[in-house]
Amino acid sequence: MPETMTPTKTKASTVKSDAPPTGRKRLVKGNEALALGALAGGCECFFGYPITPQNEIPELLSGWMPKLGRVFLQAESEVASINMLYGASACGHRAMTSSSSPGISLMMEGLSYIAGAQLPCVLINVMRGGPGLGNIAPSQSDYFQACKGGGHGDYRCIVLAPWNAQEMFEFPGSAFELADRYRMPVFVLTDAVLGSMLEPATVPDLEQLPPPPKMDKPWATTGRGNRSHKNVANSLYLVPEDLTEHNERLQAGYREALREVRYDTRYLEDAEYVVAAFGISARVGYSAVNMLRKQGLKVGLFRPITLWPFPEKALAELARKVKGILTFELNCGQMVEDVRLAVNGVCPVEFYGVAGGVLPAPEDVANVVRKMMK
Amino acid sequence: MRDEDIAVVEEMECVFSRPEALTDKAFHYCPGCTHGIVHRLVAEMIDEFKLMDRTVGVCPVGCSVLMYDYFECDMIEASHGRAPAVATAVKRTDPNRFVFTYQGDGDLASIGMAETVHAAARGDRITIFFINNGIYGMTGGQMAPTTLIGQRATTSPSGRDERLTGAPIGICELLSSLKGVAYLARVPLTSPKNLKDARKHMRKAIRAQLEDKGLGLVEFLSTCPVQWKMEPIAAMKHIDENVVKVFPPGVFVDCVGDLQK
Ligand SMILES: Cc1ncc(C[n+]2csc(CCOP(=O)(O)OP(=O)(O)O)c2C)c(N)n1
Ligand code: SF4
Numbered sequence: 001m002p003e004t005m006t007p008t009k010t011k012a013s014t015v016k017s018d019a020p021p022t023g024r025k026r027l028v029k030g031n032e033a034l035a036l037g038a039l040a041g042g043c044e045c046f047f048g049y050p051i052t053p054q055n056e057i058p059e060l061l062s063g064w065m066p067k068l069g070r071v072f073l074q075a076e077s078e079v080a081s082i083n084m085l086y087g088a089s090a091c092g093h094r095a096m097t098s099s100s101s102p103g104i105s106l107m108m109e110g111l112s113y114i115a116g117a118q119l120p121c122v123l124i125n126v127m128r129g130g131p132g133l134g135n136i137a138p139s140q141s142d143y144f145q146a147c148k149g150g151g152h153g154d155y156r157c158i159v160l161a162p163w164n165a166q167e168m169f170e171f172p173g174s175a176f177e178l179a180d181r182y183r184m185p186v187f188v189l190t191d192a193v194l195g196s197m198l199e200p201a202t203v204p205d206l207e208q209l210p211p212p213p214k215m216d217k218p219w220a221t222t223g224r225g226n227r228s229h230k231n232v233a234n235s236l237y238l239v240p241e242d243l244t245e246h247n248e249r250l251q252a253g254y255r256e257a258l259r260e261v262r263y264d265t266r267y268l269e270d271a272e273y274v275v276a277a278f279g280i281s282a283r284v285g286y287s288a289v290n291m292l293r294k295q296g297l298k299v300g301l302f303r304p305i306t307l308w309p310f311p312e313k314a315l316a317e318l319a320r321k322v323k324g325i326l327t328f329e330l331n332c333g334q335m336v337e338d339v340r341l342a343v344n345g346v347c348p349v350e351f352y353g354v355a356g357g358v359l360p361a362p363e364d365v366a367n368v369v370r371k372m373m374k
Numbered sequence: 375m376r377d378e379d380i381a382v383v384e385e386m387e388c389v390f391s392r393p394e395a396l397t398d399k400a401f402h403y404c405p406g407c408t409h410g411i412v413h414r415l416v417a418e419m420i421d422e423f424k425l426m427d428r429t430v431g432v433c434p435v436g437c438s439v440l441m442y443d444y445f446e447c448d449m450i451e452a453s454h455g456r457a458p459a460v461a462t463a464v465k466r467t468d469p470n471r472f473v474f475t476y477q478g479d480g481d482l483a484s485i486g487m488a489e490t491v492h493a494a495a496r497g498d499r500i501t502i503f504f505i506n507n508g509i510y511g512m513t514g515g516q517m518a519p520t521t522l523i524g525q526r527a528t529t530s531p532s533g534r535d536e537r538l539t540g541a542p543i544g545i546c547e548l549l550s551s552l553k554g555v556a557y558l559a560r561v562p563l564t565s566p567k568n569l570k571d572a573r574k575h576m577r578k579a580i581r582a583q584l585e586d587k588g589l590g591l592v593e594f595l596s597t598c599p600v601q602w603k604m605e606p607i608a609a610m611k612h613i614d615e616n617v618v619k620v621f622p623p624g625v626f627v628d629c630v631g632d633l634q635k
Contacts, residue, residue: 044467076492079459080488080489081459083452083460084462086452086460086463087432087452091464091467109453110453221430221448221464223427223472224428224446225427230445230447232442233450233451234450236440
């Protein structure tokens, strides 16, 4: 794991800033950073059900949120949690849940309803090994679920993948911004290592947190008040032409969200080979890249930050300049499908991955790159 | 119309009209179905308590799935069975709201049982209107958890067999042990007198929320003449003669009390 990081060359996003810069640098655990980031990002209510390895998030929020006059509720299940998110979001509140893989699976029906009703909300998935009960070790096996649906129907979620504690703090706030801007659900997709790792990050103290922003959501079902018409949160369109039109409306929104694509690159100027990885694998991959650079090998890193929208244009351009791309993931090959689609045969794309909770060492990744270079 | 007729109309007193909380859209329910009656009762209550501006209703999946078209208040269409969870969040994020759910027996007592029990256990300040017609109306007459023993449904073609599928679930009996419930009553919708009782129960189930006492629920013994394959009047008789024996009407929990006159 790299001890220090070179400044991120992050592609400019339309999100103004990830989080207020106030705070002090201290050691913070990934899950704690997520919880703090949610509060700094204006999370007004949290609903969730315990599951390892993300329990610090609800545990911390259960103490903090009531003190800040915000709503925390431990739900009876993930099914209830996501439907609570639906209700709170329909009423215009910034609502969040956090869970880990099996719990996220249980939320898929509700997520589809939220997407269908065009409601913003934030879900954190601290991924663990699957399928089934799997284990509680780190994994990236829910890439498909987050990026390609999971629930029924043609919907999309924006998916943000942090790779260090600083981003774990910043991304929940970005997620709320994006969710509100496009009225769609946003995932922060992370894993058991990043969730439990202690790292230095600049984070505010609880007392420094700004109150949630006051936002005008004219569509919200707040109760009519003085409004001249009623509001309805709904995803039912019985007439086929109406549902077609609704789907087209959703797709138009998703096309707009494509502009939010974000990625991070290292040593690409002269790179001949590139490791493409997200989240924790990008950390391991970056260490491998640094090792190879020390040996004079021209290797770089490409790290998608938004997994949806996927940085396909940037990858397509990169493919024209390099001799090969190694996609490294903690799964059996999921993001690699998007990499191959983007690269479209222009350069070789290989895959290295392990599922089940084993975290390869930088040396393992470096070896695969060396083999590729032969 | 002639001028003198208009004059007569103007002199007349309006004694019955559509509650303000209902839109003018015609209900789509089958003849003899009691969903329409309960819609009207709910709307009357919203008017009576002057709650329109702060009401958020949560609709179920079932025959009443389109009820958001019939009500003037803000509405949320929940997924099948999850209305209590949705309502919990709507209420907790702003306790000043009046929040009700309207749910069938498949919705509330089968797929949504966990959400129902836990909202009740937590004492969430929501009001649940529970339409128990003992069958799945919308999907074509399948067996519900409330289907009577021996009753035919499309998935119990020779009548519900207790050994195979258990006995009907009494929601009021089940929930009455939970401390979070402040008002709980069951009423058949079979006569004007019973409708009067229904209004009384609804007032208290609403006051349970408005007076911050706990969850309120009214179970309406309802008809589904189409899936029961009965004439509307026979369906009403069936409730009075058979359904009430399995689901006895009455007040199960009352922590609300009477208003002082
Ligand atoms: C997750 C899910 N499962 C199943 C259904 C299909 N479904 C729609 S309504 C319904 C049951 C309706 O019965 P009830 O709740 O008693 O209401 P009624 O139609 O009798 O008023 C079912 C099973 C669904 N919409 N969603
Ligand atoms: S099917 Fe039954 S519950 Fe549904 S509208 Fe018709 S009578 Fe009413």
